[in-house]
Amino acid sequence: MADILNSLTNDKGVNKVLKSLTESEEAAEDILSDRGLIVELEKRKNALREASRAIDREAGDKVWILNGPFFVKMETKHAKELIRRDTQNISNEVESIRNKLKGKVDKLRDIESEPSLKGFNLVPLSRNELAVLGTTPGSKVHFS
Template identity: 45%
Template sequence: MARDPDSVLKYLTEVEEQAEDILSDKQQIVDLDKRRNMNREALRAIKNGVAAPNKSKTWLNSGGMFIKLPSSAATDMLTTDQHYLDEEINSVRTKLHDKVNKMRDVEGQSDLKGFDLNALSKTELEGLQKSRLL
């Protein structure tokens, strides 16, 4: 039951490419999440007055440069970046599910059960609470 070395090499190459793609996406999620946490910490510092107590302007590090901005503009900028990061993380996670399933197909395994579940939306959760199912 010997296999052709070229087909084995092609199979292993395809599996390795899929695995590398999945690992790079996981690392991208970690990097984006770190940035999101730093933004959250900065927003909290501005809100509590830690960053610039009793001042209307705040120093902000953006792209390797320090910029002095009004606190409200800095908050708006960080909030906008938070929304962008949330969307980007969700997008990468969605693509990651598809890539994992594709790799499992290449390996000849069945799709993971329950891997494609999504959390309830706020309106769905409120509907369940109103109907007293939760």
């Protein structure tokens, strides 16, 4: 039995297949971990959105905010600004991860000798580009 295992590990074809499978699995695991991170960040962003709505319903000038392991009482406008900044930071991080994810998916498809996905790297038009076209929400001109 040991002779068979030794002969298999010395075979260049088997080593090439094992290396390819290892690379493929590592790339897929990296993609899955990034997707999991995006899900967790979106959950945090949603919790911040809920906190912002709760602050809007409060009547006082100050609110209690959980900052790490401590509760801190701060002015409502500062709390809203803190939540807005945290939300923006999370959005930027999610966008960065998603942009990197596209390259990782392309790398995985290359490893698996699959053709690249068509339209996967498309980027939506910005508000300025939509305004030039006259198709922003609320604009009068729409193309058919």
